[in-house]
Amino acid sequence: MPHVTFIHGIANKPPADDLLRIWRRTLADATDPLPLGDLGVTTSLVYWADLMYGKPDEDLSAHEGVLENTPAAVDASGGDTPPQPHNAEEAAFLERLRAEMTALSDAQIEAVNTPAVPAQPQGALERVPLPWFLKKRIMNAFLRDVHHYLFDVEYAPAGGTPVHIQQSIRKRFIDAVCHADVSRPHVVVSHSMGTVIAYDCLKRVGGCAGVDGLITIGSPLGLDEIQDRLQPEWTRANGFPRARVAKDWVNLFDRLDPVCGLDPLLANDYRENDAGVIKDHVVENGGAWRHSATKYLRQPVFRDSLRGMLGL
Amino acid sequence: MADTGTVPIPSSAPAGEGQGGGLSSLPDLRDAARRTLDALSTLNARASLDTARALLEPLRDAREYRALMRLAEAIGRLDPKDFRTRRLYAQALIEVDLVTAAIDVLQAFIHRLPANDCEAVEAMGLLGRAHKQIFFDARDRTDPGARHALTQAIAAYRNPFERNPANVWHGANLVALLANSRRLGIPVATDLDPVEVAQRLVKSLDAVPDSARDEWYLPSLAEAYLGLDRWDDVERTVKSFAAGPGARAFLLASALRQFTRVWDLEATERGRGLVDILRARLLQVPGGELRIDSGDLQRLHQQPAPSDAQLEAILGKRGAQTFKWWKTGLARAQSVASIRPRLGSRIGTGFLLRAGDVGIAPADELVVLTNFHVVNPNGASPGIRPEDAEVVFEAVDADTVYEIDTLLWSSAPEQCDASLLRLKQPVRGIEPLPVAKSLPVLGESAQVYVVGYPGGRDLSFSFQDNELLDHEGPPNGVPQIPGVCRVHYTAPTEGGSSGSPVFNANLWQVIALHHKGGKTGMPKLNGASGSYGANEGISIQSIAAFPKKT
Numbered sequence: 084m085p086h087v088t089f090i091h092g093i094a095n096k097p098p099a100d101d102l103l104r105i106w107r108r109t110l111a112d113a114t115d116p117l118p119l120g121d122l123g124v125t126t127s128l129v130y131w132a133d134l135m136y137g138k139p140d141e142d143l144s145a146h147e148g149v150l151e152n153t154p155a156a157v158d159a160s161g162g163d164t165p166p167q168p169h170n171a172e173e174a175a176f177l178e179r180l181r182a183e184m185t186a187l188s189d190a191q192i193e194a195v196n197t198p199a200v201p202a203q204p205q206g207a208l209e210r211v212p213l214p215w216f217l218k219k220r221i222m223n224a225f226l227r228d229v230h231h232y233l234f235d236v237e238y239a240p241a242g243g244t245p246v247h248i249q250q251s252i253r254k255r256f257i258d259a260v261c262h263a264d265v266s267r268p269h270v271v272v273s274h275s276m277g278t279v280i281a282y283d284c285l286k287r288v289g290g291c292a293g294v295d296g297l298i299t300i301g302s303p304l305g306l307d308e309i310q311d312r313l314q315p316e317w318t319r320a321n322g323f324p325r326a327r328v329a330k331d332w333v334n335l336f337d338r339l340d341p342v343c344g345l346d347p348l349l350a351n352d353y354r355e356n357d358a359g360v361i362k363d364h365v366v367e368n369g370g371a372w373r374h375s376a377t378k379y380l381r382q383p384v385f386r387d388s389l390r391g392m393l394g395l
Numbered sequence: 396m397a398d399t400g401t402v403p404i405p406s407s408a409p410a411g412e413g414q415g416g417g418l419s420s421l422p423d424l425r426d427a428a429r430r431t432l433d434a435l436s437t438l439n440a441r442a443s444l445d446t447a448r449a450l451l452e453p454l455r456d457a458r459e460y461r462a463l464m465r466l467a468e469a470i471g472r473l474d475p476k477d478f479r480t481r482r483l484y485a486q487a488l489i490e491v492d493l494v495t496a497a498i499d500v501l502q503a504f505i506h507r508l509p510a511n512d513c514e515a516v517e518a519m520g521l522l523g524r525a526h527k528q529i530f531f532d533a534r535d536r537t538d539p540g541a542r543h544a545l546t547q548a549i550a551a552y553r554n555p556f557e558r559n560p561a562n563v564w565h566g567a568n569l570v571a572l573l574a575n576s577r578r579l580g581i582p583v584a585t586d587l588d589p590v591e592v593a594q595r596l597v598k599s600l601d602a603v604p605d606s607a608r609d610e611w612y613l614p615s616l617a618e619a620y621l622g623l624d625r626w627d628d629v630e631r632t633v634k635s636f637a638a639g640p641g642a643r644a645f646l647l648a649s650a651l652r653q654f655t656r657v658w659d660l661e662a663t664e665r666g667r668g669l670v671d672i673l674r675a676r677l678l679q680v681p682g683g684e685l686r687i688d689s690g691d692l693q694r695l696h697q698q699p700a701p702s703d704a705q706l707e708a709i710l711g712k713r714g715a716q717t718f719k720w721w722k723t724g725l726a727r728a729q730s731v732a733s734i735r736p737r738l739g740s741r742i743g744t745g746f747l748l749r750a751g752d753v754g755i756a757p758a759d760e761l762v763v764l765t766n767f768h769v770v771n772p773n774g775a776s777p778g779i780r781p782e783d784a785e786v787v788f789e790a791v792d793a794d795t796v797y798e799i800d801t802l803l804w805s806s807a808p809e810q811c812d813a814s815l816l817r818l819k820q821p822v823r824g825i826e827p828l829p830v831a832k833s834l835p836v837l838g839e840s841a842q843v844y845v846v847g848y849p850g851g852r853d854l855s856f857s858f859q860d861n862e863l864l865d866h867e868g869p870p871n872g873v874p875q876i877p878g879v880c881r882v883h884y885t886a887p888t889e890g891g892s893s894g895s896p897v898f899n900a901n902l903w904q905v906i907a908l909h910h911k912g913g914k915t916g917m918p919k920l921n922g923a924s925g926s927y928g929a930n931e932g933i934s935i936q937s938i939a940a941f942p943k944k945t
Contacts, residue, residue, distance in 0.1 A: 084833070084869045111901045114716055118901035120841050123833020125870065144640065264870060 085393040086265045087119060088294075090129040090256065092275020092301065092376065093342070094224040095161030097146050098139045099130035105146050109380045110389075117386045122395055125266075129259045129277070131252045135228060136161040137240035146377070157213060157372040158275070158342075159220035166227040166236075173234055177226055180308045183344045184208045184222045192219055207341035212371045225342060228276050229303070232283075233312040249283075256284045261292045268295040270392045274376040275342050278302035279309060282353075286324040287316040293327040296392035300335045300379035304353070305346035322353035323360055332361045333388040337373040362388075424453055428462040435469040444473060451483045460487040478504050478514045485521055494525045501525070516555045520565050523551030527572065531656055542581055548572055549584045560599040567615040570596055570622040571657045578659065593622025610636075610643065614650045621658055626665055630708040633669065637676050638710045644683040647673055668701030672709045675721030681842065681861070689789040696725045696790070720901070724844070727903045730828045731896060732788045732797075733848045734769050736779050743769030743778075744847035744894040745786060746905070747822060752830040754939045755803055755815060761827050763797075763816040764938070765894035766910050767805050770814045786818060788825055789848075797822070804943045810879055811933050811941055812910040828896055830935050831904035834868040834882065843884045845909055845930075847895030861885065864929055865920045868936075873921050880937035882907040883920055883929040897932045907932030 089106055096102050107126060111118035119126055132139065140146065145155035154160045168174035185192075185206035192215050208218045231238050235249035260271065271294050273281040278299040284291045303309055310317055323332065336347035346352075350359035366385075368378035379385055428450055434443035447470050454463040467484035470477055481504050488497035501522045508515035526548035533541035552569040555562040573589035576582075596619040603612065613636040620628040636646055651673045660666030674695075677683040687695065700706075700722065706714030730747040745765035751758025763786055767778065774780035781799040788795070801817040835841040841863040864883040867874040874880050882897065897907035912930030919925055 112713060112716060114719075116720075116901050118899070120836040121831070121899035121901050121904070123831075123836060123869070125836050266870060 084266045085122075085124045085395070086267075086269045087124060087126045087389070087393070088129060088259050088265070088269065088271045089126065090271065090273045090277035090281055091132065092158070092273075092277045092374075093228045094132075094158040094221070095136040095140050095155070096130070096132040097141070097143050099128055101139075101143055102130070102146065103128040105143065106376065106380060109377045110386065113381055113383075113386060115383060115386060117390060117395075122393075124393060124395070125264065127259050127262065127265070129252075129256045129280070131255060131280070132161075134246065134248055134251055135231065135238070135240065137242070151213070151370055151372045154217060154220055156375075157217055157221060158374055159217050159224060161224065164227070165223045166230045168230075169234075169236075173230065176234075176308060176312070177230055180226055180229065180306070181222065182206065183306055183308065184225065184341060185218070207344050210339055211341055211373075221341070225276075225303075229279065229309065232276065232280065233309070252280055253284055253288055256280055257288060257291050260284075260294060261290075265292075268393055270294060270296040270298065270389060272298045272389065273300070273302070274379065275301045275303070275374065278304055282324065283313065285327045286322070287313065291327055293329060295329045297324075297328050297332040298335070298385070298388060298392070299332070299349065300376065300385065301340050301342050301374045302334060302336065302347075302349065303342050303344060305349055306344045307346075310352060317353075319352055320354050320357040323355035325355055331388075331392060333392075334361055334363045335366050335379055335382060335385055335388075336363070337366055337368045337379075340368070340373040342374045364388075424450070424457055425459065425462065428454060428459070428466055432462075432465055432469060435466075435473065440469075440473055444470060448477070448480060451480060455483060455486065458490070460490045463487045464491075478508060478518075482514055482518050482521065485518070485525075489521065489525050489528065494528050498522060498525045510554070510558060516559075516562055516565075519551050519555045520562075520568075523548045523565065523568055526551060527568070527657075536579060537581065542583065545572065545576055545581060546583050549576070553584065553587070556596075560595060561603070563596065563599050563603065563615050564611060566592070566596040566599060567618045571618055571653065574622055575657055575659070589622055593619050596622070610646055614646060614653070617650065618653065618658075621654075621660075627708075630669065630705065633673070634709050634711065637673060638714075642676065642680050644677060644680045647677040647680060647683065651677060665705070667698065668705045669709065671695065671698065671721075672701055672706060672714065672718065675718050676710060678721060678724065678844075679717060689793050692725065692728055692790040696722075696729065720903075723903050724846075724898075726826070727828060727896075727898065728846050729788065729790045730825055731790065731846045732763060732786045734765055734784055734786055734894060736783050737785055741848050742893075744892060744909075745769070745816065746894075746896045747788070747825055747827045748830065748905070749827045750803075750815075752827070752939060753815060753935070754941070754943055760817070761822050761825075762803060763818060764908060765814055765816065766808075766908065767812045767814050768808050768910070769894050770799070770802070770816065771805055772802055781814075781816065784816075786816070788822075791825055806938075806941060808910070810876060811908070811938050813908055813933065813938050813941075829902075829904045830939070831899050831902070831906045832936070834866050834880070834906055834934055834936070835863055835899050837863065837865060837871075842900040843882075843906065844898045844900065844903075845884075845892060845895050846898065847892040847909065849892045864927075865923075866934065867920055868934055871921070874937075875920075878937060878941050880934035881920060882932045882934055883917065884932070885929060905935050907934050908938060 091102060103126060107119055140155045140160050142153060142155045145153045151157050166177060168177050185208045208222060211218060231248040232252060235247050237245045237247050239245040271281050282304055334349045336343045348363050350361040350363050353361055364384045366382045431443055431447045431450060435447055447466050450466060451463055464484060464487045467480050470480045481500060485497040485500040501518045505515055505518045526544045529544035530536060530541050530548060549572050552565045556566040556569050570589060570593045573584060573587055573592060577589055600616050600619060613632055617629050617632040620632060654660045654670055660670050674685060678685055700718055703715055706718055710717050732745045733741040734743040734745050735741045743765055745763040747761055748764055749758060750760040750762045753764060769778050770781055770784050771778045781802045784799050786797040787793060797818040797820055799816045800819040803815040803817050805814040842861045843863050844861060862885045864885060866872055866882040867880045892909055895909040896905045897909050899906050909932045913928060915928050916926050917929040917931060919927060
């Protein structure tokens with residue numbers, strides 16, 4: 084009985100059951116439907132938004148619709164404060180990662196409500212036609228979630244007991260892929276920050292079960308700043324997690340997805356014996372917010388890839 | 396707007412949902428009604444009156460009309476001035492088609508109440524509904540009796556609306572009936588201008604504060620716009636209650652009934668499109684159910700799709716996809732046949748398959764699968780022998796009758812309860828149903844659809860309470876009968892549904908052969924204790940894998 088393990092990305096999310104249902108329904112409602120449940124494909128979700136955010140998003144429609152009129156609909160929910168570095172290394176990391184998102188300083192962003200877009204945008208967010216108050220929240224969510232994970236920050240939302248973020252999320256991922264109910268073929272579908280977590284676990288964490296396929300959508304794994312934090316296990320020549328990904332790794336990106344930054348291709352950075360084996364697919368998600376998970380799930384190439392990996 | 400009385404009947408609500416007294420299930424509600432009825436026949440009956448009254452609306456909401464009537468009868472004997480109970484009694488009488496009796500009950504107390512009393516207002520609405528039903532049930536609507544009913548219905552709706560424009564559900568029905576009478580050329584209430592009444596209704600609806608707008612508000616508004624021929628507004632309003640994830644089956648079904656029966660919208664292209672789109676949407680919504688006769692099914696199958704613009708106007712960006720799904724379902728229904736004794740009435744259902752899909756050679760031969768208890772070698776009751784049976788694909792051609800050549804294989808009711816039939820004439824122009832490789836995953840709110848001939852009526856899609864409850868398939872199922880994998884679901888099926896295909900929700904692939912069910916007493920699967928109300932099918936893949944001696 085095939086199985087798909089999903090893992091979500093940056094920013095706050097609806098409750099786990101709702102999010103999984105929204106993603107499954109998105110696949111089932113497509114023009115060329117891929118109703119996983121009807122096809123006997125079991126699913127699970129690695130959910131970690133609760134470690135970063137006090138309570139789940141209640142606006143479910145924002146996560147399943149195509150409207151881009153609320154923070155939740157553009158992955159800007161909950162990330163209203165930038166992360167605080169604890170040392171120079173973290174500060175440098177955040178500065179570099181921020182520079183991938185925008186060339187504008189905080190002061191410039193604050194100075195005018197809608198900063199002018201330079202003729203040649205220097206950062207990914209400049210290309211996004213959303214108001215800057217939303218873009219700033221998106222950036223904060225991205226920086227904070229990536230930073231807390233990669234630096235294993237001890238953190239809890241207000242009122243909670245702090246936990247080591249990386250250790251906790253790794254455990255959830257490994258528990259999910261090693262679960263007794265999971266059978267083969269088994270495919271991991273990861274979005275956004277979830278692609279970093281999935282890669283980290285599949286490449287760098289002992290005890291993680293192997294899977295048959297990996298799909299990354301809207302991934303920031305192409306960014307140098309992130310790759311640097313995945314060393315020494317990651318190398319450009321042998322970055323592919325072959326020991327735990329038996330078959331294909333398919334990567335989907337939209338050129339205007341700011342989370343992928345200016346380097347959305349992965350085949351050149353995660354090679355196997357110095358050969359490019361990842362299948363990178365460029366897609367057009369449409370609208371202002373190209374990072375939306377459900378937009379990626381609606382792409383025919385996504386469903387074709389998943390269908391092929393599951394043997395359907 | 397549909398007439399449902401004070402509180403709309405949530406036909407889609409799970410049994411027991413929202414019921415008073417902490418009752419959590421339909422059996423609990425029935426037990427409570429029985430116990431209370433017993434208590435009302437004791438010397439201390441008055442002590443149970445409040446309990447009995449509290450059960451009436453839950454019984455109505457659960458469509459337990461007979462129990463409601465018995466309880467209302469008992470309450471009425473003890474407290475003849477309990478007008479709310481009398482009104483609910485009348486509503487139940489209408490629901491079980493005892494319409495003239497309902498009129499007598501209503502008229503007996505309406506005149507004893509002030510005209511602006513809320514019970515009188517509700518009762519007037521029900522009176523209108525009863526007369527309306529007589530009118531629409533009449534074979535000849537120009538007959539004097541039908542005309543009289545229409546006149547009475549209009550009068551019953553008119554009075555409360557004219558006294559108080561806030562009585563918008565009376566107003567919506569008034570608009571609809573006036574429009575209907577004008578279309579048919581029946582001179583009723585000629586002093587009223589339907590357009591002017593519709594304008595007043597829109598004004599009244601606009602005046603309803605947001606906080607007071609109940610779930611019937613939007614359907615009423617849609618009808619008001621229909622009265623003004625403002626189609627863009629009609630479609631926009633329908634979208635508001637039909638397109639979203641929270642769309643409710645009973646609202647859609649009610650609007651559909653009203654649009655087809657009262658407004659006769661299918662007479663125009665745009666109206667046909669609207670109705671067809673609503674049908675498609677209704678089937679998607681949990682609890683949705685449609686009954687379509689064979690002739691209509693043929694027409695709907697051939698009818699051109701609504702325009703993309705209309706689909707998007709009513710259902711949003713997913714409109715085209717929803718409609719495609721619905722058309723696929725219609726196409727599948729073509730392959731579902733009735734089984735009947737020669738020259739007799741339907742006794743069951745069967746469906747066309749590729750023989751290879753159920754493990755029989757030659758693989759490409761088209762065969763019909765039904766239950767053993769419908770057709771079996773010796774005609775064991777309640778079934779009939781193959782030579783006595785005939786098969787009709789009514790959704791394609793109700794006049795072409797197929798006789799059975801051979802019973803290719805059968806399996807007893809305690810096993811697969813299946814019979815595979817070879818027909819004498821080759822079936823042409825009908826596609827075999829596709830078969831699912833796997834059973835749906837449990838625990839993901841999976842739905843299943845049953846298409847068959849329930850109760851010997853016309854072809855019916857069964858879509859109500861269609862939740863997949865359990866099955867004995869992978870990964871956690873434990874079949875109790877060697878080689879047989881059972882599937883449980885809540886879709887209501889009646890006699891005649893035996894042998895129906897059970898489809899998965901999104902792809903319209905056959906997952907099981909329906910064979911039995913009941914409101915109570917179905918033992919649970921996989922070692923779970925107890926029983927429940929459920930239907931049972933046999934997984935099509937276990938039928939395919941079952942050893943066969945042909």
